[in-house]
Amino acid sequence: MKSSIKIALDVMGGDYAPLEVIKGAILAQKEMKDISLVLVGDKFSIEKYLKRLGDTQFLIKDAPEVIRMEDPPALSIRKKKNSSIVEGINLLKSGEVQGFVSAGNTGAVVCASTLYLGLLEGIQRPGIGILLPTLKGMSFMIDVGANIDPKPFHLLQYAIMGDAYFRIVWGKKRPKIGLLNIGEEETKGTDFLKECYNLLSQSELNFLGNIEAKDIFSGKCDVIICDGFVGNIALKVSEGLAETLTKFLKQFFKKNIICYMGAFLIKPFLKDFFRSMDYAEYGGAPLLGIKGTVIICHGRSKAKAIKNAIKVARSQILSKLNKNIIELINA
Amino acid sequence: MKSSIKIALDVMGGDYAPLEVIKGAILAQKEMKDISLVLVGDKFSIEKYLKRLGDTQFLIKDAPEVIRMEDPPALSIRKKKNSSIVEGINLLKSGEVQGFVSAGNTGAVVCASTLYLGLLEGIQRPGIGILLPTLKGMSFMIDVGANIDPKPFHLLQYAIMGDAYFRIVWGKKRPKIGLLNIGEEETKGTDFLKECYNLLSQSELNFLGNIEAKDIFSGKCDVIICDGFVGNIALKVSEGLAETLTKFLKQFFKKNIICYMGAFLIKPFLKDFFRSMDYAEYGGAPLLGIKGTVIICHGRSKAKAIKNAIKVARSQILSKLNKNIIELINA
Numbered sequence: 001m002k003s004s005i006k007i008a009l010d011v012m013g014g015d016y017a018p019l020e021v022i023k024g025a026i027l028a029q030k031e032m033k034d035i036s037l038v039l040v041g042d043k044f045s046i047e048k049y050l051k052r053l054g055d056t057q058f059l060i061k062d063a064p065e066v067i068r069m070e071d072p073p074a075l076s077i078r079k080k081k082n083s084s085i086v087e088g089i090n091l092l093k094s095g096e097v098q099g100f101v102s103a104g105n106t107g108a109v110v111c112a113s114t115l116y117l118g119l120l121e122g123i124q125r126p127g128i129g130i131l132l133p134t135l136k137g138m139s140f141m142i143d144v145g146a147n148i149d150p151k152p153f154h155l156l157q158y159a160i161m162g163d164a165y166f167r168i169v170w171g172k173k174r175p176k177i178g179l180l181n182i183g184e185e186e187t188k189g190t191d192f193l194k195e196c197y198n199l200l201s202q203s204e205l206n207f208l209g210n211i212e213a214k215d216i217f218s219g220k221c222d223v224i225i226c227d228g229f230v231g232n233i234a235l236k237v238s239e240g241l242a243e244t245l246t247k248f249l250k251q252f253f254k255k256n257i258i259c260y261m262g263a264f265l266i267k268p269f270l271k272d273f274f275r276s277m278d279y280a281e282y283g284g285a286p287l288l289g290i291k292g293t294v295i296i297c298h299g300r301s302k303a304k305a306i307k308n309a310i311k312v313a314r315s316q317i318l319s320k321l322n323k324n325i326i327e328l329i330n331a
Numbered sequence: 332m333k334s335s336i337k338i339a340l341d342v343m344g345g346d347y348a349p350l351e352v353i354k355g356a357i358l359a360q361k362e363m364k365d366i367s368l369v370l371v372g373d374k375f376s377i378e379k380y381l382k383r384l385g386d387t388q389f390l391i392k393d394a395p396e397v398i399r400m401e402d403p404p405a406l407s408i409r410k411k412k413n414s415s416i417v418e419g420i421n422l423l424k425s426g427e428v429q430g431f432v433s434a435g436n437t438g439a440v441v442c443a444s445t446l447y448l449g450l451l452e453g454i455q456r457p458g459i460g461i462l463l464p465t466l467k468g469m470s471f472m473i474d475v476g477a478n479i480d481p482k483p484f485h486l487l488q489y490a491i492m493g494d495a496y497f498r499i500v501w502g503k504k505r506p507k508i509g510l511l512n513i514g515e516e517e518t519k520g521t522d523f524l525k526e527c528y529n530l531l532s533q534s535e536l537n538f539l540g541n542i543e544a545k546d547i548f549s550g551k552c553d554v555i556i557c558d559g560f561v562g563n564i565a566l567k568v569s570e571g572l573a574e575t576l577t578k579f580l581k582q583f584f585k586k587n588i589i590c591y592m593g594a595f596l597i598k599p600f601l602k603d604f605f606r607s608m609d610y611a612e613y614g615g616a617p618l619l620g621i622k623g624t625v626i627i628c629h630g631r632s633k634a635k636a637i638k639n640a641i642k643v644a645r646s647q648i649l650s651k652l653n654k655n656i657i658e659l660i661n662a
Contacts, residue, residue: 072518135575182476182479187403189560190480212567212571213565213566213567214571216568217571217575218574229513229561230560230561233511235544236513236543236544237544237545237547237565238568239545240546241572241573243545243548244466244548258596259597261596262592262596263596265589265590265592265596266593266594
């Protein structure tokens with residue numbers, strides 16, 4: 001019998017937990033026959049929801065404590081040893097599962113992963129990568145928030161990991177790497193970015209040079225490298241703009257019958273577009289550089305997004321990405 | 332006789348110069364009877380275009396050299412003393428005009444303004460502010476690119492100038508000030524941002540605290556403070572996303588007859604929306620902190636955008652903003 005891929009799922013994390021997360025687990029289990037999920041969270045409440053949903057096949061790891069979105073990450077993972085995040089990471093550390101998926105407090109997931117799992121040999125800092133839809137397919141942006149005050153060398157390592165991710169998990173040969181900057185010329189940006197540019201130029205990566213923020217969605221580069229602060233701002237601006245446009249559109253609906261008709265016809269398209277812009281829907285962001293496969297979902301994740309994130313975890317585990325990263329970093 | 336407001340216009344700057352810039356001048360002159368424009372650029376070519384457009388009423392300042400978009404700012408303003416940017420700034424310095432509007436090389440405009448005009452008493456660095464459309468009206472974001480490696484004290488000064496701009500030019504009482512960060516809590520972000528937070532908290536401004544990038548377009552704050560690098564990235568991401576959506580929409584057009592109809596009906600709305608998101612259309616960004624009124628337009632500015640930028644310059648001159656800023660900074 002083929003052994004299954006075991007993935008732990010944080011049932012208590014996210015705005016729609018636990019119901020939508022459990023629904024996501026059920027969807028994933030139906031779609032992927034080779035995975036086996038462990039639901040991590042308050043056992044009593046998980047059993048109650050599973051019963052309500054008519055599904056009781058899951059393994060459960062009791063974790064009665066909850067780290068909330070607003071809790072301070074470092075402190076709460078130390079204080080709440082029985083939280084779903086810490087228990088999930090511990091399952092990964094002990095080898096009981098091969099992956100962990102959470103829509104909970106991002107900072108706490110990054111902290112717990114770094115502290116309890118540790119970093120891959122040679123890696124100095126973990127980075128959160130995210131797939132973004134572009135005019136030419138998908139791009140991968142790293143880091144979007146794990147490391148907000150990085151050194152240039154960290155960005156070089158993000159580029160190596162991003163390149164590996166795109167090649168190994170997504171099967172693209174020689175991904176084009178770009179450095180997010182305020183202009184394309186080599187001399188643009190802060191001293192920090194000029195140093196990053198130098199390091200990337202000297203690497204064996206397919207480094208195209210600087211990329212401007214307006215080109216993130218044009219598909220000019222496959223992998224976009226940035227510091228976690230700037231990456232997070234870029235991501236959240238897109239999210240905010242998409243939300244604003246949706247709200248404007250709703251106001252527009254009520255304007256007159258022509259607007260109503262036009263909006264009605266075009267609505268499914270816009271919904272699809274904004275959903276595809278949204279990593280809540282898209283399937284989670286891998287935390288790269290740590291010993292294990294950890295996927296971070298947006299707090300807003302619903303069942304389908306959770307299912308997609310589990311799929312992302314599964315692909316990453318199957319690809320043996322981490323083994324490859326270690327070889328590349330220590331080459 | 333009431334004396335007119337004299338404004339110099341860089342006719343050689345921008346992707347559509349000189350034709351669209353000259354058209355913008357003609358529009359502005361028709362709309363605002365109390366202004367008098369000086370067209371700065373290659374005299375021969377300006378006269379040719381004016382003749383073609385059937386308008387010859389303008390004063391011309393001959394400036395045969397052009398600083399291109401890709402030219403290094405500091406070097407080119409020193410080398411090209413007869414460029415439209417340097418000549419325009421010199422007109423402002425000598426008092427022959429009260430304002431200068433340019434869609435040319437932003438870096439060169441900032442450099443020339445700082446070097447040749449100088450900073451307002453007490454101001455340490457100039458900042459580019461920009462008006463952004465939100466769900467609740469307009470917000471003002473400063474800095475979006477003049478100062479990419481600022482000190483916390485510079486951001487405090489940007490807040491004071493942004494507050495003054497919103498009150499004095501836009502007539503809003505006690506504008507709400509927000510600091511752009513990756514989370515709302517006081518403890519979020521880099522050490523740099525924590526210092527900025529402290530300075531803003533201790534000021535007499537109506538400081539609301541940190542604001543996340545997803546809230547830029549929600550209208551939560553009137554004035555959003557950020558460093559020039561992050562502000563520029565935020566602005567360019569919006570621009571890129573808007574362009575991408577437009578391109579997606581064009582593809583969608585061709586899908587089927589229902590999509591075609593829906594898109595056709597909704598198109599004017601989306602055009603308006605994206606135009607209002609676009610500071611090329613919106614009317615230019617004031618460079619605050621310098622001795623004089625300098626308005627920077629997007630390189631893509633067409634006639635209407637140039638006309639709007641001249642209007643922004645006029646309002647700023649009439650408001651006596653700089654006098655107010657000096658009083659506030661040195662209070």
